[in-house]
Amino acid sequence: MSDGTGTIGRLRTFVLVALPIVLILAPLGLSLYDHVFARDALEDGDAAPFLEFPAERDEGCVRDSAYMRFHHWELLREVRDQAMRHGVRGEISLDRCRTCHASRERFCNRCHEAVSLEPDCFGCHYYPASPTALTSDTAPAHGPGR
Amino acid sequence: MDIAYQPIEGRSRGYYLLLAILLTLVAGGVYATFTMIAHGLHLSGMTNRVPWGLQIVMAIFYIGLSAGSLVVSGLYGIFGKAEYRPFARIAAFLAMLFLIAGLLSIVTDQGRIDRVFVKPFAHFNATSMFSINPALYMGHVMICIFYLWALFKKKGRLTKPTSVIVVLWALGVHTGTGAIFAFTPRELYNTALLPPSFVAAALSSGAALMILVLVSLFKITRRHLDIALVIWLGRLLAVFIVVAMYVILIENAHRFYLIESREATSYYLFSGYHAVLFWGGLIGLGSVVPALLLFHRRRGSSVRWIVFASVLVVVGVLCERYLIVLPGLEHPPDLFPGWEIVGSVLDEGIVTYTVSVYEILQALGVMSFIGFIFVLGLKYLPLLPVEARAHGQSQMLKGMIARAVARRAARAQGVSATRL
Amino acid sequence: MDRRAFLKTGGLFLVGTPCLGGLLVMSAPRTAAASGAGTRRWGMVIDLRRCPADCTACLDACRRENNVALHDDPRWDVHWIRKVTIARKHGKEERTRTVPLLCNHCDHPPCAQVCPVQATYKRADGIVIVDQHRCIGCRYCLIACPYNARFFNYKGGETWTNTGYPKRSHGVAESCHLCAHRLDEGRPPACVEACRARGTGALCVGDLDDPDSEIARLIADNSVKRLRDDLGTEPKVYYIGL
Numbered sequence: 001m002s003d004g005t006g007t008i009g010r011l012r013t014f015v016l017v018a019l020p021i022v023l024i025l026a027p028l029g030l031s032l033y034d035h036v037f038a039r040d041a042l043e044d045g046d047a048a049p050f051l052e053f054p055a056e057r058d059e060g061c062v063r064d065s066a067y068m069r070f071h072h073w074e075l076l077r078e079v080r081d082q083a084m085r086h087g088v089r090g091e092i093s094l095d096r097c098r099t100c101h102a103s104r105e106r107f108c109n110r111c112h113e114a115v116s117l118e119p120d121c122f123g124c125h126y127y128p129a130s131p132t133a134l135t136s137d138t139a140p141a142h143g144p145g146r
Numbered sequence: 147m148d149i150a151y152q153p154i155e156g157r158s159r160g161y162y163l164l165l166a167i168l169l170t171l172v173a174g175g176v177y178a179t180f181t182m183i184a185h186g187l188h189l190s191g192m193t194n195r196v197p198w199g200l201q202i203v204m205a206i207f208y209i210g211l212s213a214g215s216l217v218v219s220g221l222y223g224i225f226g227k228a229e230y231r232p233f234a235r236i237a238a239f240l241a242m243l244f245l246i247a248g249l250l251s252i253v254t255d256q257g258r259i260d261r262v263f264v265k266p267f268a269h270f271n272a273t274s275m276f277s278i279n280p281a282l283y284m285g286h287v288m289i290c291i292f293y294l295w296a297l298f299k300k301k302g303r304l305t306k307p308t309s310v311i312v313v314l315w316a317l318g319v320h321t322g323t324g325a326i327f328a329f330t331p332r333e334l335y336n337t338a339l340l341p342p343s344f345v346a347a348a349l350s351s352g353a354a355l356m357i358l359v360l361v362s363l364f365k366i367t368r369r370h371l372d373i374a375l376v377i378w379l380g381r382l383l384a385v386f387i388v389v390a391m392y393v394i395l396i397e398n399a400h401r402f403y404l405i406e407s408r409e410a411t412s413y414y415l416f417s418g419y420h421a422v423l424f425w426g427g428l429i430g431l432g433s434v435v436p437a438l439l440l441f442h443r444r445r446g447s448s449v450r451w452i453v454f455a456s457v458l459v460v461v462g463v464l465c466e467r468y469l470i471v472l473p474g475l476e477h478p479p480d481l482f483p484g485w486e487i488v489g490s491v492l493d494e495g496i497v498t499y500t501v502s503v504y505e506i507l508q509a510l511g512v513m514s515f516i517g518f519i520f521v522l523g524l525k526y527l528p529l530l531p532v533e534a535r536a537h538g539q540s541q542m543l544k545g546m547i548a549r550a551v552a553r554r555a556a557r558a559q560g561v562s563a564t565r566l
Numbered sequence: 567m568d569r570r571a572f573l574k575t576g577g578l579f580l581v582g583t584p585c586l587g588g589l590l591v592m593s594a595p596r597t598a599a600a601s602g603a604g605t606r607r608w609g610m611v612i613d614l615r616r617c618p619a620d621c622t623a624c625l626d627a628c629r630r631e632n633n634v635a636l637h638d639d640p641r642w643d644v645h646w647i648r649k650v651t652i653a654r655k656h657g658k659e660e661r662t663r664t665v666p667l668l669c670n671h672c673d674h675p676p677c678a679q680v681c682p683v684q685a686t687y688k689r690a691d692g693i694v695i696v697d698q699h700r701c702i703g704c705r706y707c708l709i710a711c712p713y714n715a716r717f718f719n720y721k722g723g724e725t726w727t728n729t730g731y732p733k734r735s736h737g738v739a740e741s742c743h744l745c746a747h748r749l750d751e752g753r754p755p756a757c758v759e760a761c762r763a764r765g766t767g768a769l770c771v772g773d774l775d776d777p778d779s780e781i782a783r784l785i786a787d788n789s790v791k792r793l794r795d796d797l798g799t800e801p802k803v804y805y806i807g808l
Binding site: 080083084085086087088089095120123124125126 | 687689690691693695697698699722726729730732733734735746747749750751
Binding site for chain 3: 183185186187188192193194195197198252255256257258259261262265266267268269270271273274275276277280326329330331332335475478479480481482484485486487488489490491492493494
């Protein structure tokens with residue numbers, strides 16, 4: 001009865017083979033669905049996520065766009081270790097990013113959601129998801145913050 | 147001597163029912179763990195004053211139980227008692243599972259489980275027992291895997307030295323686990339006798355567990371197990387109990403004698419529910435009663451009494467593991483000698499730890515997980531020998547067995563057996 | 567090569583590579599845990615003669631500055647600094663004292679000794695601090711601290727009282743770090759600032775190694791005491807009037 005032949009045996013074999021395959025492929029399938037069929041329509045219908053920049057960019061960012069796009073996490077890690085382990089706090093801090101990029105929703109989250117990478121930062125570090133206005137004169141003031 | 151191993155059939159309804167129950171309990175443990183990950187560990191019974199609870203108690207209990215393999219391998223590898231070689235497979239398999247259970251208990255107890263898989267290796271701290279011990283545990287798992295492989299492949303020349311390595315590494319594992327507590331400045335933890343006491347209790351609980359596992363498995367599978375082997379393990383268990391009691395006696399006498407630790411030790415020994423656990427659980431039921439049973443001429447050669455004594459020892463050692471962890475946390479440190487704290491926003495005095503249902507679910511989940519793997523292993527791996535016979539018995543043992551057989555025959559015939 | 571040999575070699579390779587990688591990672595040279603930050607040695611002096619029993623200025627300031635969570639439950643509430651009332655055990659003296667308790671920033675911190683990931687460590691300037699990006703929440707440091715000065719974040723806090731400093735989410739250990747973020751910028755810790763603003767001046771934080779600093783003079787001119795000196799942890803919080 002459980003030797004692989006016969007209806008029950010064939011059913012059992014099918015379940016034992018199909019179940020692991022389904023369990024492994026299910027997350028893949030769900031992710032595929034999420035990204036191909038169910039993704040929110042972006043404002044411009046563009047392929048790249050739209051990052052909202054501040055209206056006036058007087059002094060520019062601490063690094064250029066190309067570096068930030070591919071290395072901003074390394075920069076943040078370096079700044080973090082310098083501040084925490086060596087007590088050296090310099091120009092770069094999250095608060096300074098906030099002065100120009102006031103909305104996390106329209107800046108950080110855009111790319112992070114597109115690549116499905118949820119950083120662990122904002123449960124502890126203050127970075128409001130969406131401030132009421134976005135012009136530079138209503139952006140939060142400088143402070144001794146990080 | 148070629149031993150034949152045969153896995154169990156594992157097709158009965160009882161077998162599948164057991165698997166289903168175990169999986170349900172595992173699911174309960176997973177649910178409890180994920181709930182606490184999402185909402186925070188305040189759902190457990192742990193507080194700022196008692197930051198370690200049931201999970202850590204179970205972790206060190208499992209680690210202690212893994213010494214069963216140490217006992218069997220020691221008997222075979224160091225003392226050359228070839229009769230215990232048939233049990234090496236199941237002992238090594240169980241040791242591996244218990245170490246995994248210990249590691250699992252600790253991992254599910256962490257505040258940030260997502261960080262616990264890489265950071266302890268990338269940032270290893272050689273002065274921390276919590277860094278050293280997982281390395282020891284994982285090393286022991288790997289050695290047991292290697293040992294199992296050597297045993298399955300019947301590599302006779304490898305198994306003997308490997309069994310010695312198993313013994314030595316297991317000694318390191320248990321000493322290290324005791325050191326987790328001993329190497330801290332907490333009043334009720336800070337005793338150099340804690341690692342040896344941990345090893346002694348591990349040996350006794352491990353031997354007791356081997357007795358329970360072997361007797362029950364051979365009975366359920368209706369395979370022959372020579373009483374002599376069980377009696378020998380029972381005698382060894384009796385010696386381990388005495389050694390463990392000795393170390394515990396010295397440990398507590400010392401810290402009770404010294405005036406600086408007398409107040410804390412009085413709390414530990416004489417007040418609260420753990421006084422019951424100590425005197426009733428550990429000393430009374432866990433040590434004195436089993437020792438008396440095992441050293442008794444007649445009862446010590448009866449499998450039924452040996453099994454009963456083993457159960458008492460396992461329960462007693464569980465009480466002891468609880469006593470290692472909790473009273474030291476419930477009792478506050480003496481910050482102002484000569485003064486007492488009369489007001490504070492925190493509980494600065496003696497606090498009590500109460501287990502929460504989430505921790506119980508987690509503990510059951512871990513136990514069921516290794517139970518599940520064990521039960522599967524019995525079916526798919528040749529772990530259990532077809533029969534276990536004692537070779538080259540001593541005259542004394544031969545006489546004991548003859549008398550035991552005669553007693554059973556007399557009982558079957560309804561004749562009084564008191565004279566035998 | 568037959569299938570069995572292939573599987574065996576493949577399996578060994580699959581298991582061996584991360585093991586070897588792990589060994590290499592563990593033995594890689596690491597940057598020193600604490601370097602730079604000058605050669606100061608931060609310490610604190612608490613003058614109990616100037617500390618009123620009912621004042622909570624330092625407690626409130628610390629909680630506000632560092633986003634320390636409060637749940638009104640002594641089981642899980644975090645208190646980087648707290649005040650306890652002590653009375654003599656024996657004798658007829660009725661008078662009680664109030665003593666602020668906080669992390670002592672020991673020179674030989676047991677908490678840093680036992681942290682399995684070196685998240686709790688002592689900086690070169692003597693401050694004992696938890697790297698919240700690394701803490702795995704094992705709570706061994708709470709066990710090892712002989713002063714009960716460390717806390718585990720069981721429940722987390724919902725919001726920030728000070729948006730200029732991060733809070734902690736649940737699952738990590740935390741304790742006073744002498745407002746290292748303020749000291750690094752040359753500002754006093756929140757508790758010291760609040761005490762001074764109130765006019766009490768019971769708290770003083772400074773460089774213990776600088777003989778001209780206020781703290782060094784306070785220690786030299788007064789009879790100071792540290793908590794549990796006998797343990798050898800070398801705490802750096804000194805009490806006057808204990």
